[in-house]
Amino acid sequence: MSSKDCGQHGHKKWRNRCRRCCAGLLIFNFILLVTILIVWAILQPSKPRFILQDVTVFQFNNSVPNVFSSSFQVTVSSRNPNDKIGIYYDKLNIYATYRNQQITFSTLIPPVYQGHKDVNIWSPFIYGTNVPIAPYNSLALDQDKNAGSVFLLLKMDGKVRWKVGTFISGKYHFYVRCPAFIPLGPKNNGVVVGNNAIKYQLLQHCKVSV
Numbered sequence: 001m002s003s004k005d006c007g008q009h010g011h012k013k014w015r016n017r018c019r020r021c022c023a024g025l026l027i028f029n030f031i032l033l034v035t036i037l038i039v040w041a042i043l044q045p046s047k048p049r050f051i052l053q054d055v056t057v058f059q060f061n062n063s064v065p066n067v068f069s070s071s072f073q074v075t076v077s078s079r080n081p082n083d084k085i086g087i088y089y090d091k092l093n094i095y096a097t098y099r100n101q102q103i104t105f106s107t108l109i110p111p112v113y114q115g116h117k118d119v120n121i122w123s124p125f126i127y128g129t130n131v132p133i134a135p136y137n138s139l140a141l142d143q144d145k146n147a148g149s150v151f152l153l154l155k156m157d158g159k160v161r162w163k164v165g166t167f168i169s170g171k172y173h174f175y176v177r178c179p180a181f182i183p184l185g186p187k188n189n190g191v192v193v194g195n196n197a198i199k200y201q202l203l204q205h206c207k208v209s210v
Contacts, residue, residue: 045082045085045162046081046082047208047209047210048078048079048080048081048087048114048208049078049079049081049205049208050076050077050078050156050176050178050205050206050208051076051077051079051203051204051205051206052074052075052076052154052178052179052180052202052203052204052205052206053075053076053077053121053201053202053203054074054075054199054200054201054202054203055072055073055074055075055180055182055199055200055202056072056073056074056193056197056198056199056200057070057071057072057182057184057190057197057198057199057200058071058072058073058194058196058197059071059127059196060145060150060184062133062138062141062142062145064130065135065138066132066133066134066135066138067130067131067132067133067138068098068103068128068130068131068132068133068138068141069128069129069130069131070096070103070104070127070128070131071125071126071127072096072104072125072126072127073123073124073125073126074094074123074124074126074154074180075121075122075123076094076121076122076123076124076154076156076176076178076206077119077120077121077122078114078119078120078121078122079117079118079119080114080115080116080117080118080119081117082116082117083116083117084116084164085116085162085163085164086113086114086115086116086162086163086164087113087114087160087161087162087163088111088112088113088114088160088161088162088163088168089109089111089112089113089114089120089158089160089174090111090158090159090160090161090171091108091111091158091159092108092109092111092156092157092158092159092174093106093107093108093109093156093157093158094106094107094109094122094124094126094154094155094156095107095126095154095155096126096128096152096153096154096155096180097152097153097154097155098133098137098141098150098151098152098153099137099140101133101134101137102131103128103131103133103152104126104127104128104131105126105127105128107124107125107126109122109124109156109158113163126154145184148183148184149181149182149183149184150181150182150184151179151180151181151182152179152180152182153177153178153179153180154177154178154179154180154206155175155176155177155178156174156175156176156178157173157174157175157176158173158174159171159172159173159174160172160174160210172210173210174208174209174210175208175209175210176206176207176208176209177206177207177209178204178206178207179204179206180202180204181202181204182200183200
């Protein structure tokens with residue numbers, strides 16, 4: 001056998017090995033994909049559901065031009081609709097925005113595990129002291145207050161992990177958006193709970209993104 005024949009034989013053998021490796025890799029990926037699809041179909045994972053139940057307003061002051069001070073207590077409930085998947089809420093912050101501008105500081109909600117079909121209720125305080133706001137937002141805020149209601153957007157940003165049996169997934173970014181129409185007119189629109197503090201029942205469903 002010539003050296004040329006040996007070279008062709010070795011090259012052919014190398015190509016066969018590459019083909020087997022590629023075929024094995026494709027089969028492995030196919031099995032992995034099918035497994036993921038089957039697990040997904042069996043578990044049917046759903047995002048948690050959030051409801052903004054109420055907002056208690058302690059302070060809502062923009063008497064100084066382009067400066068805003070506020071203090072709220074909000075009640076937010078979260079329900080895990082899954083019967084086979086648990087949820088770890090890691091680092092979760094809540095804050096309020098007005099016309100796409102953050103008007104309070106972020107408040108950290110303690111980490112918690114939410115079991116199957118469980119409901120968690122949080123009542124954090126959120127506030128902002130002498131927060132600068134854009135002049136056009138300051139003007140719009142005066143107009144809304146004179147009209148008798150203000151629209152705020154409460155945001156919760158953080159990370160979650162999913163638990164299936166003993167398996168715990170990596171961390172996923174988690175976003176909750178709760179619209180809050182607050183009637184700042186007569187006190188009979190809410191419940192007086194203290195000196196200059198009024199609680200408004202909202203029961204507003206929130207948008208959840210993972």
